[in-house]
Amino acid sequence: MIEVSRSTLITGLAIDKDGKKNDIVTFEVLNTSEAQPHNQSGGAPTTLYTSEGDSVADLERLNEKLERQIVTSHNQIILIDEDIAREGLSQYIDILQRSRYVREDVTLLITHDVPASRLLKVVYPGNMYASLKIRSQVENYHERWGGVPISQLFNYTQATLTEGNSLILGAITATGDPQVSQNMDSVKSLVPKSTILITGSAVFREDKLIGFIGANDTRYVNMIRNQLSNTSFAVPIADGKSAAIRYKHWDTELSVVMNGDVPHVKIHLSGEGQIASILGDVPLDEVTGFQQVEQAADRYLADQVQATVNKIQTKFGVDVFGFGQHLYRHHYRQYLPFKKDWNSAFVRAKVDVTASVRITNSDLKTSRLKKEPS
CATH class of the missing domain: 3.30.300.210 (Nutrient germinant receptor protein C, domain 3)
Structure with missing residues (x-):
């Protein structure tokens, strides 16, 4: 049993590598009081914590920095840096896919030209937190125009087990000033200081990233599929x-x-x-x-x-x-x-x-x- 008053929700996860080839995982932790419209006081709806280790399993020591018990079942998005994706996803996805607390419908995306953690640092008007915004953006873009594939943890599993079908996942990047965009004052501007841009698809051979295709080609792939x-x-x-x-x-x-x-x-x-x-x-x-x-x-x-x-x-x-x-x-x-x-x-x-x-x-x-x- 987990007491609600002593727990905190992980809503987003970003996986990068540092210069020493260590894994760096950035967790988006929900600030429940600021995420509710009637309780907002002007603070950030989420807080980001970073942990470093040799594998994803070693990165579960988040309580070194966080006092509450961590609940991962509400995680909505997993962002993976393209350098990690080129080396292979299996060692990172395996622990997530086999966990009973991670849902199969969590959105799985590859970041292009920017670190994965960069996308969780962008703040938005209305106190919408990054993981919710990105997931909603991907789903609506697929539904209304088709420029991104259905990109969930389940699709990775399906492509791995299905004969004669290679994996593609959604590709995403960020534009603008990363230092300014993570400040809450940036949402007071009429012009966004930073935006999240869906660039199309990441193409894989087995579990290794081999390149990207644009949104237009992605649309035709979705059409054929x-x-x-x-x-x-x-x-x-x-x-x-x-x-x-x-x-x-x-x-x-x-x-x-x-x-x-x-x-x-x-x-x-x-x-x-x-x-x-x-x-x-x-x-x-x-x-x-x-x-x-x-x-x-x-x-x-x-x-x-x-x-x-x-x-x-x-x-x-x-x-x-x-x-x-x-x-x-x-x-x-x-x-x-x-x-x-x-x-x-x-x-x-x-x-x-x-x-x-x-x-x-x-x-x-x-x-x-x-x-x-x-």
Whole structure:
């Protein structure tokens, strides 16, 4: 039993390395009185404590600095520095994943170009603490635009145990002045002194980070994996003009078969959307106008997805799309000879992408303003 009055909640965790290659873990500890709106007195909603050791297990001596019993079950986010991720995640994730007190839905992110602890030091208006803000930002960005993958501790476990599927996790960084942004006075400014920026995805070979892809490519990866809910595209149409389409329904059909030692992948993308804005003289009061936009969207999406697949094949050589997993589930005998090194087959894959976009209606209430010739 843990007495509430003698305990404190860990809400965030950041793992870095120092110059001596020791592990440095920064804990975000909730200041309960300041986290409640009716009890705020102007203080920080959380306090950060740092512990150093040779492994994550050695870093549980936080009571050297903290008087209360530590409760880790409310931890919302784990941030891991990219240098640690390049060496391998397994030794750090193992103790967290096997702990009965750490939930599988905790958000797991890789920090890019900044130390992991830097992101927990940014303060926000309304006394929102960093871990809650980052988690909410990641979830909303994935839901509304798709520029970051679903990135939880469970996804690490799933990618480790699943055949023919490599790991990707969300990538995040911070901009601005780190010294000013950790001061509570910084929230009084109209312009944020520092912001948290989601940069896309971190790509892994087994448990080692091998590089990053941007938010746009991440969106197409999510699309192929059938993990895209809503997004928007600026589709080029005739004469250098474009139409902005907001998609609300999306579905991806995969077909993966082996032809000798070469995987043949067919991807068919289908979705529904609305025209949010348009530049150009496309008659949206006629069926032909909608058909013109739909055909342009079909070509654009097929080309963009094809380019993303080619980039992943040539630059990283790991199957983050789940083509191998699909082959494993539907044609196990074809997958079996490549089980030990599916990625070597993935880089040879021939991929054909088609798209079918249906424009249901337009959000524009009038036709384009155009003065009639006199």
